[in-house]
Amino acid sequence: MSDDHTHVQEFFSARAADWDSRFPDDGPAYAAAVAELGLREGDRVLDAGCGTGRALPPLRTAVGLSGVVLGADLTPAMLHAAVRAGRDRDGRLLLTDVAALPLRSRSLDAVFGAGLISHLPRPAENLRELARVVRPGGVLALFHPIGRAALAARQGRQITPEDLRAEPNLRPLLAGSGWRMTSYVDEDARFLALAVRED
Numbered sequence: 001m002s003d004d005h006t007h008v009q010e011f012f013s014a015r016a017a018d019w020d021s022r023f024p025d026d027g028p029a030y031a032a033a034v035a036e037l038g039l040r041e042g043d044r045v046l047d048a049g050c051g052t053g054r055a056l057p058p059l060r061t062a063v064g065l066s067g068v069v070l071g072a073d074l075t076p077a078m079l080h081a082a083v084r085a086g087r088d089r090d091g092r093l094l095l096t097d098v099a100a101l102p103l104r105s106r107s108l109d110a111v112f113g114a115g116l117i118s119h120l121p122r123p124a125e126n127l128r129e130l131a132r133v134v135r136p137g138g139v140l141a142l143f144h145p146i147g148r149a150a151l152a153a154r155q156g157r158q159i160t161p162e163d164l165r166a167e168p169n170l171r172p173l174l175a176g177s178g179w180r181m182t183s184y185v186d187e188d189a190r191f192l193a194l195a196v197r198e199d
Contacts, residue, residue, distance in 0.1 A: 026054060026145040027054065029145040029189070029190055030054050030055050030058055030114065030143075030145065031058040032190070033055075033112070033114075033141060033143040033190065033192050034055060034058040034059055034061075034062055034112065034141075035058070035062070036141065036183075036192060036194060037062070037110050037112065037139050037141050037194075038139065039059070039062035039063050039067070039109070039110060040062075040063070041063060041064040041066060041067065042063065042064065042066040042067050043062070043063045043067050043068075043109040043110065044063070044067060044068040044070075044107065044108045044109050044110075045059050045062075045063060045067070045068070045069055045070070045108060045109060045110045045111070045112060046070045046071075046072060046101075046103070046108050046110075046111045046112070046130075046133065047059060047069070047070065047071045047072070047091065047111075047112045047113075047114070048072055048098045048111050048112065048113045048116055048130060049072070049073055049074070049098055049113055049114070049115065049116040049119060050071030050072060050073045050078075050079075050082065050091075050093070050114075051073060051075075051078045051081075051082070051114070051115075052078055052081040052082045052085060052087070053071050053079075053081075053082030053085065053087030053088070053090070053091070053093070054087070054114070055071075055112050055114055056069055056071050056082070056087045056090040056091040057087065057090045059090070059091065059112065060090035060091060068092075069090060069091030069092070070091055070092050070093075070094060070103075070108075071087075071091045071092070071093045071094065072093075072094040072095075072096050072098055072101065073093070073094075073095065073096075074095070074096070074097050074098070076095060079093050079095055098113075098116070098120075098126060098129065098130065099120070099121070099122065099125065099126045099129055100129065101129060101130075101132075101133050103133045104133070105132050105133060106132075106133070106134065106135045106136070107133055107135075108133050108134045108135065108138060109134070109135060109138045109139070110134065110138055110139045110140070110141070111130050111133070111134055111138075111139075111140045111141070112141045112143065113130075113140070113141065113142050113143065114143045114144065114145070115143075115144050116142060117142050117164050117165060117170075118164065118165070123164055123173060123177075124173060124176055124177050125177075127140075127173065127174065127177035127178070127179065128177045128178055130177075131177055131178030131179055131197055131198075132178075134197045135197065136197050136198065136199040137196060137197060138196070138197040139194060139195070139196055139197070140174075140179055140194070140195045140196075140197070141192060141193070141194055142165070142170075142191075142192070142193040142194075142195075143190070143191065143192050143193075144165075144190065144191040144192075145189075145190060146188065146189065146190065146191070147186045147187050147188050147189065147190060147191045148163060148165055148166070148186050148191060149186075149188065150188045150189075151191075165186070165191060165193070167184050167186070167193075170184070170193055171184075174193075174195045178197060178198055179195035179196065179197060179198065180195055180196050180198055181193060181194070181195045182194050182195060182196055
């Protein structure tokens, strides 16, 4: 396991048990972001870096019982928290690295990633892997329940021009990874960038 993976696992393992109680009011923001994906009954969707699985219930609602919902995370403690919360009923949980997904190419209709991009060790390469598993015309949502400025303030830091989530950085990063950005919102109450898988 790389040092990047060890750091991510250590960070989230230490926080998994009380993660949901630290952010108890995020449910509506997750549901609203999932709604923006435009999923249909029967679609196949991955929550990449699913953590405790907070997106899994709205994803299941969006694709219905005939759809496929997968939640992938690198940290066993986060997946255990998802099971304790009963969210494994809404999707199949996979202990895996989103940089090397055990999925067929073009097998999904969409990928949802909450708080994902800042934890990717090789963002361009990792976004290409997400593009690999999504059909052309499929959708990617990069989401956070608060915007960049609010998150920086919560963490006691300033936003820097190098922030990957800044639109001038994110748009070309996505374009070079097989995605075309179609929407970008960075407000105090949410961050949501939507992109379409190019042919």
